[in-house]
Amino acid sequence: MPEKQYYSNHQVLCQSPKPLDLKTFIPLYSGQTEITTAKPYQEDFAVFEIDPTVKLIGVARFDFTTVILCLSGSLDCIVGQHRFTIKAQDIAIIPAEHINTLSGFSTDFKARLIVFKSDFLKKGFLNTAILDELLYINPDYPPVFELDSANFESNRYKFDKIQEEQNKANPFFLDMIRLYLIQILFDYNRVCEICLLNSTTNMNRQFQLVHKFRKLIDKHFATLKTVKEYADLLHITPKHLGECTKQQLGYSAIDLIHQRIVLEAEFLLRYSELTIKEIAGFLNFDTLSHFGRFFKSQKNMTPSEYRQLR
Incomplete structure (x- = not known):
């Protein structure tokens, strides 16, 4: 390996x-x-x-x-x-x-x-x-x-x-x-x-929780990739975090995590001169193939195919 x-x-x-x-x-x-x-x-x-x-x-x-x-x-x-x-x-x-x-x-x-x-x-x-x-x-x-x-x-x-x-x-x-x-x-x-x-939204405990979750994702998206890791930082259960995210945003906690990772990957693939291997390394994927499988599951194309679009 x-x-x-x-x-x-x-x-x-x-x-x-x-x-x-x-x-x-x-x-x-x-x-x-x-x-x-x-x-x-x-x-x-x-x-x-x-x-x-x-x-x-x-x-x-x-x-x-x-x-x-x-x-x-x-x-x-x-x-x-x-x-x-x-x-x-x-x-x-x-x-x-x-x-x-x-x-x-x-x-x-x-x-x-x-x-x-x-x-x-x-x-x-x-x-x-x-x-x-x-x-x-x-x-x-x-x-x-x-x-x-x-x-x-x-x-x-x-x-x-x-x-x-x-x-x-x-x-x-x-x-x-x-x-x-x-x-x-x-x-x-x-x-x-x-x-x-x-708005009464900012008085809502669920909103406050999801807001903290989003800020944590923006800070740690390159290293933390599971709902449990973020739930631990927020001192709640992954189930509770998932329910709050779904109710406030309409999609799951893991979707929110993946969205931020993909957004960064797309930006670097489109505009940077970093190799795909270097981008995978920055995003802390275990292997290049792991990054490739993840990206294709989100965008229906490989990182190489996406880079060719620029």
Whole structure:
């Protein structure tokens, strides 16, 4: 049996791929073939509409923030530990540097997207402390909220005005775009605060338990792979942990563990130069074949087949 190798987080991070930048993302999602030099601001910002015809890029990590306003249909998302569906009249934010995947577009899906780097906003009027507060997305909750009709139309109007400012490029148009974008971020934060204040979920013991479980997974996914190991850390039985997870999330505790491992494996296979053996070692699989069997059971393809898709 080959010697088992372990790779520290530091070793992998040193070789970790850079996040996807706007130069790569915009042509994929906007239908543009390239970013034109006539619009240099597009290295920091863009707004456009997407539908099911866009090319899916699978698991990714962006170096920019993405704001999604869903006009119709639905889209399945994973952002960090959160798995959720974006549907019509929802607004969602994918924070920069978070591993994510967008999939499962419905045939009638349409959404407006704003993508921007924090530096784009910092060229405006607000100080850094306020911007940092606006851009902070609470990692404990899925970053998506349903808007009522009035708020939806208000935000749709702001998206339209941003698109109009970008198309016309009149004097001060970038400053106008920043003002509308800041309003959208304030709207998002307001809806977030209202939802959390009106929610009794955080008073629920099961929710608190599952929340702790998810944080532990994010910390130990590379080394702990069984429900029992996490239940021991939480000082409860595996059965109780499984029941709480099922009731709160709708799927099993082991599914949650596997989801995080697979997400990391996909990201490293797609973007890193690590060998499959090194990835298996980082994720602490006993053998390369064990990692291969696990990955195929989750994705219906081998790690090698998945890597060839990039």
